[in-house]
Amino acid sequence: MANEIADKKKHIVIVGGGPVGALNACYLSRRGFKVDLYEGRNDIRQEENATGRSINLALSCRGIAALNHVGLDKRVMALGIPMKARMIHLPNGELYSVPYGKTGQHLLSIDRLQLNKDLLTVASSQPNVSIHFNTKLINCDIKKAKATFSKKDGAEITTTSDAIFGCDGAFSAVRRQMQRGVFNYSQEYIQHGYKELTIPSTKNGEFAMAANYLHIWPRHEFMMIGLPNQDKSFTVTLFMPFTKFNALTKGDEVVEFFKEVFPDSLPLIGEELLREDFFKLPALSLVSVKCSPYHCGNTVALFGDAAHAVVPFFGQGLNGSLEDVLVFDGIMEKHENDFDKVLPEYTKVRCKDGQALADLSKQNYIEMRSSVVSLWFLFRKKVDNILTTVLPSMFVPKYSMVAFTRTPYHQVILQSKRNDKIINTALLVFALFMIGACFCLFTSYKDGSVTDSKTEL
Amino acid sequence: MANEIADKKKHIVIVGGGPVGALNACYLSRRGFKVDLYEGRNDIRQEENATGRSINLALSCRGIAALNHVGLDKRVMALGIPMKARMIHLPNGELYSVPYGKTGQHLLSIDRLQLNKDLLTVASSQPNVSIHFNTKLINCDIKKAKATFSKKDGAEITTTSDAIFGCDGAFSAVRRQMQRGVFNYSQEYIQHGYKELTIPSTKNGEFAMAANYLHIWPRHEFMMIGLPNQDKSFTVTLFMPFTKFNALTKGDEVVEFFKEVFPDSLPLIGEELLREDFFKLPALSLVSVKCSPYHCGNTVALFGDAAHAVVPFFGQGLNGSLEDVLVFDGIMEKHENDFDKVLPEYTKVRCKDGQALADLSKQNYIEMRSSVVSLWFLFRKKVDNILTTVLPSMFVPKYSMVAFTRTPYHQVILQSKRNDKIINTALLVFALFMIGACFCLFTSYKDGSVTDSKTEL
Numbered sequence: 001m002a003n004e005i006a007d008k009k010k011h012i013v014i015v016g017g018g019p020v021g022a023l024n025a026c027y028l029s030r031r032g033f034k035v036d037l038y039e040g041r042n043d044i045r046q047e048e049n050a051t052g053r054s055i056n057l058a059l060s061c062r063g064i065a066a067l068n069h070v071g072l073d074k075r076v077m078a079l080g081i082p083m084k085a086r087m088i089h090l091p092n093g094e095l096y097s098v099p100y101g102k103t104g105q106h107l108l109s110i111d112r113l114q115l116n117k118d119l120l121t122v123a124s125s126q127p128n129v130s131i132h133f134n135t136k137l138i139n140c141d142i143k144k145a146k147a148t149f150s151k152k153d154g155a156e157i158t159t160t161s162d163a164i165f166g167c168d169g170a171f172s173a174v175r176r177q178m179q180r181g182v183f184n185y186s187q188e189y190i191q192h193g194y195k196e197l198t199i200p201s202t203k204n205g206e207f208a209m210a211a212n213y214l215h216i217w218p219r220h221e222f223m224m225i226g227l228p229n230q231d232k233s234f235t236v237t238l239f240m241p242f243t244k245f246n247a248l249t250k251g252d253e254v255v256e257f258f259k260e261v262f263p264d265s266l267p268l269i270g271e272e273l274l275r276e277d278f279f280k281l282p283a284l285s286l287v288s289v290k291c292s293p294y295h296c297g298n299t300v301a302l303f304g305d306a307a308h309a310v311v312p313f314f315g316q317g318l319n320g321s322l323e324d325v326l327v328f329d330g331i332m333e334k335h336e337n338d339f340d341k342v343l344p345e346y347t348k349v350r351c352k353d354g355q356a357l358a359d360l361s362k363q364n365y366i367e368m369r370s371s372v373v374s375l376w377f378l379f380r381k382k383v384d385n386i387l388t389t390v391l392p393s394m395f396v397p398k399y400s401m402v403a404f405t406r407t408p409y410h411q412v413i414l415q416s417k418r419n420d421k422i423i424n425t426a427l428l429v430f431a432l433f434m435i436g437a438c439f440c441l442f443t444s445y446k447d448g449s450v451t452d453s454k455t456e457l
Numbered sequence: 458m459a460n461e462i463a464d465k466k467k468h469i470v471i472v473g474g475g476p477v478g479a480l481n482a483c484y485l486s487r488r489g490f491k492v493d494l495y496e497g498r499n500d501i502r503q504e505e506n507a508t509g510r511s512i513n514l515a516l517s518c519r520g521i522a523a524l525n526h527v528g529l530d531k532r533v534m535a536l537g538i539p540m541k542a543r544m545i546h547l548p549n550g551e552l553y554s555v556p557y558g559k560t561g562q563h564l565l566s567i568d569r570l571q572l573n574k575d576l577l578t579v580a581s582s583q584p585n586v587s588i589h590f591n592t593k594l595i596n597c598d599i600k601k602a603k604a605t606f607s608k609k610d611g612a613e614i615t616t617t618s619d620a621i622f623g624c625d626g627a628f629s630a631v632r633r634q635m636q637r638g639v640f641n642y643s644q645e646y647i648q649h650g651y652k653e654l655t656i657p658s659t660k661n662g663e664f665a666m667a668a669n670y671l672h673i674w675p676r677h678e679f680m681m682i683g684l685p686n687q688d689k690s691f692t693v694t695l696f697m698p699f700t701k702f703n704a705l706t707k708g709d710e711v712v713e714f715f716k717e718v719f720p721d722s723l724p725l726i727g728e729e730l731l732r733e734d735f736f737k738l739p740a741l742s743l744v745s746v747k748c749s750p751y752h753c754g755n756t757v758a759l760f761g762d763a764a765h766a767v768v769p770f771f772g773q774g775l776n777g778s779l780e781d782v783l784v785f786d787g788i789m790e791k792h793e794n795d796f797d798k799v800l801p802e803y804t805k806v807r808c809k810d811g812q813a814l815a816d817l818s819k820q821n822y823i824e825m826r827s828s829v830v831s832l833w834f835l836f837r838k839k840v841d842n843i844l845t846t847v848l849p850s851m852f853v854p855k856y857s858m859v860a861f862t863r864t865p866y867h868q869v870i871l872q873s874k875r876n877d878k879i880i881n882t883a884l885l886v887f888a889l890f891m892i893g894a895c896f897c898l899f900t901s902y903k904d905g906s907v908t909d910s911k912t913e914l
Binding site: 179182183184185186187188189285 | 636639640641642643644645646742
């Protein structure tokens, strides 16, 4: 039965050779499909100075689970640098850390470009997978699964397959074709842009800051983060409103700004490198994309950023994208590769999670740049930690559900709302009880009962 | 000063010859601009069976105010059929009316196509306005205000102007160019589609139902509405989930469905006509579009559905669109036609209203198909009417603010939330007071005090 259906649908065209497209090729090959993967850019494995998407990657549970299937999880875990906690840098130079989860739980700082290279290598070694670089989608008929690509030399090629999988990122050309029909879609740019800087390794070739942390300089209106790299440097990303970026037009102004706002980072980055890096590129924009459905008929499906581009503040963009492939594979298994059933169910199951992920990511920006320094946040983290220790099967904090479990994102939102309600009510009751107790004590003390009880001792 | 600036920006290309494009041409001509208006379709004035957008139009205060400027308001008011109230048709055939506002306040049922024709005639008679039909936008460089159109014979023409005004509807080609940059955009299709039917005039050439009402058949999950036409017919629009439309595949099924759900309408439409009309076209979809900004630099602005397509349940789609032109004209006056200032301010002022209009329109669908038959709705309408009579300067109900004032849409939402809060609190206090009073009366009665007081009489 499974083979019969697989025979009906056996040739897939994947658009996009990023990590999601490459991983998808591996999964489909394992199911016996013939896969042609088309990527507009050159093969990044052959480029010396190839740059992937710039913000580097905090890999967690979902991404690792998806990589497990192709045997890359162990390699990534060996090469990644564990980040067990946030390291908060205050404006006065003070530091303190806030753990991400229980002991042993951590994020992995990894090189996004290296991961992409590894996935391409694994994909191209699979049977029935062909990868075509420098081949850009220019048009597609989504109902007929017919796609036209242009090659670097201007030549055009047209493919007809059983289905097209759009893994072509936030500005997906496949999705653009779907948008012409009845299709819900939103793109939202936040008011903040980002620039990438570097904290190089020290003269002794060591990390310039504690390595096993995600460093955060939260400054309410904006923030800076630093993730450790294998070469002992840190990739530093500054997120700020565009108006603020535009106000800094000279090297001296940038240095002054850093002296005032991120003083401890300045000697680590170095004035010279800061002046150089800051003006290398304009501030880049951050977009959040939601859409539905994730499929069209039995011929097209969207994965990763093409389905749900998110702002990078939960470190879940690629984790959620890789998980799409894993979730899809589960549905393929359930419906024995029957695309008539698989594609609609993929939309039904995954759309609400993609939308929840976009919402969670936007919310976490506020947490990262502001709440993380509030007393309430720190107090709640302590309460959460106590509850996780005392009631491990009943209580998992929101961050842990996202980063260290595979709880569907939309359930994370529901569950954490419930948690907040229960905890806030319990804290209120506790506070009222304490006030009541103090009042009783005070009254007893005033009318002499406390004194009396003392005399009884 | 004004002329100096007008000299700098004097040639505008309008894309779209619907009511909004034509009205805009009139306004700009009055300000001394040279206008070229391009419309993809044929000239509707020369077509015998031209069909405009199908749902016919309930014109109200905002639309009339915008038409006033070009002297069309009087003609429209003379030709339009006043609808002073909703006429609710219950499944058992019972009827009752719910007024739209105070005595004298009404909506005007008008022929959308005739309005468009009249506006084209007025526009083409203005100095410096040229209208080009059968000329479709295929590409534009929004920063250079350069646009390429294709004519019916395949010939291409390219225009360079000082600015392009996109009045080209919900699927605006001008907006599509803006979407390539940093641009917030959402399109959302509701689960309901619509089909258009007709209740013809009677054999005696009279209206088959009371003429001066907007007839509504609210059925919770779906609804039907009827608006009177000049030829004494009614245009009837049925809104239903697509799943329901798709389930009706044969004439007999449709007739059975109408017998069960809209029994009183069936003899008015006629079985034969119903069977014919129902399958003439597939059910059409309804989209809600929000975007921001409404401009790009000093070269492009969006108007009407191109900026804010809305579902038709508040009858405000075209009213709000025509008002865009009026609002824009006010900003032109304020900044003496200086596009560097006018275009950003147009976005600042109008974007939040376009978004509020989309929200109001979605909310009103629930009101029209469900709330309108609830006791609470009818009770609140009575309370609102009393408050409007007693405190006319302090209290204006939401529907009246939208239909009979020019209160900016975003303020309507804020104001009506405030109204609801105050009224609901007042009603609660009143209810508690009444319960308290009853309780006192009951207690007095029980302990004899009421009897005593009676004996005192």
